[in-house]
Amino acid sequence: MAGMATHVITGAGSGIGAAVARRLHARGDELVLHARDAGRAKELAAEYPGASTLVGDLADPDKLSWAFSHQSLPDRVDTLLHIAGVVDLGPVGELTPKTWRHQLNVNLIAPAELTRHFLPQLRLSGGHVLFVNSGAGLRASADWSAYAASKHGLKALADSLRHEEHDNGVRVTSVYPGRTASPMQAKVHQQEGKQYDPAQWIDPESVATTILMAIDLPGDAEVNDLTVRPGR
Numbered sequence: 001m002a003g004m005a006t007h008v009i010t011g012a013g014s015g016i017g018a019a020v021a022r023r024l025h026a027r028g029d030e031l032v033l034h035a036r037d038a039g040r041a042k043e044l045a046a047e048y049p050g051a052s053t054l055v056g057d058l059a060d061p062d063k064l065s066w067a068f069s070h071q072s073l074p075d076r077v078d079t080l081l082h083i084a085g086v087v088d089l090g091p092v093g094e095l096t097p098k099t100w101r102h103q104l105n106v107n108l109i110a111p112a113e114l115t116r117h118f119l120p121q122l123r124l125s126g127g128h129v130l131f132v133n134s135g136a137g138l139r140a141s142a143d144w145s146a147y148a149a150s151k152h153g154l155k156a157l158a159d160s161l162r163h164e165e166h167d168n169g170v171r172v173t174s175v176y177p178g179r180t181a182s183p184m185q186a187k188v189h190q191q192e193g194k195q196y197d198p199a200q201w202i203d204p205e206s207v208a209t210t211i212l213m214a215i216d217l218p219g220d221a222e223v224n225d226l227t228v229r230p231g232r
């Protein structure tokens, strides 16, 4: 995929998504930045001149289709980058349905709904769908049940989609980062009752490098799964 591709990105306002958006913007690609609400969209538009925005709360996937039907959407989509996510730790004995539902909505059902929405354009462009998963999408530790379930589900979504869309020329990648220095990781440390030192964890820029590698790979090859662990 050459320059001037159009990327739809969720989670571009923070952490890994912000690192990816900065890199793609710097090289002149077209960005469609998803935001939870109009205020956040305005901030993103100011930060990324030339980018367009798309508003919809991922916590309410039932309403996304309606929300998108009232906004102008890109004609062309080369990559759909699912990077937004939420986490809430706690033992199964204490997690409420509300906490479960919030993580499943943002981390799993909204990515499915966004994918459904953009698949026609992705098929036309021979595009790429990339999901930022997590080590917790492959292993579930104590206190991580709801988040891990959402990310295990996201693995299933990506794997099924890859089989379904292979013959349509749409590539599908899951990236499984370990702990990465971002506001999400600061929250995890707070919930674990641990001191947070960002220098201990992966730099979001490094995760962004792996994401760009996957989407920039020529069409003869597809990175299916990419595990990224802290290097020290």
Ligand SMILES: NC(=O)c1ccc[n+]([C@@H]2O[C@H](COP(=O)([O-])OP(=O)(O)OC[C@H]3O[C@@H](n4cnc5c(N)ncnc54)[C@H](OP(=O)(O)O)[C@@H]3O)[C@@H](O)[C@H]2O)c1
Pocket: 010, 011, 012, 013, 014, 015, 016, 017, 035, 036, 040, 056, 057, 058, 059, 060, 082, 083, 084, 085, 086, 106, 132, 133, 134, 135, 176, 177, 178, 179, 180, 181, 182, 183, 184, 185
């Ligand atoms: N950090 C880690 O250690 C780590 C490890 C493995 C995997 N991951 C995964 O990596 C991805 C990015 O995480 P991060 O560490 O960069 O987290 P982050 O800094 O907390 O950023 C999360 C992003 O998701 C967006 N978001 C959350 N809820 C949303 C909603 N309801 N509607 C729309 N957007 C919403 C946030 O929007 P606002 O900017 O508006 O808040 C933010 O831009 C997530 O999928 C996460 O699960 C992270």
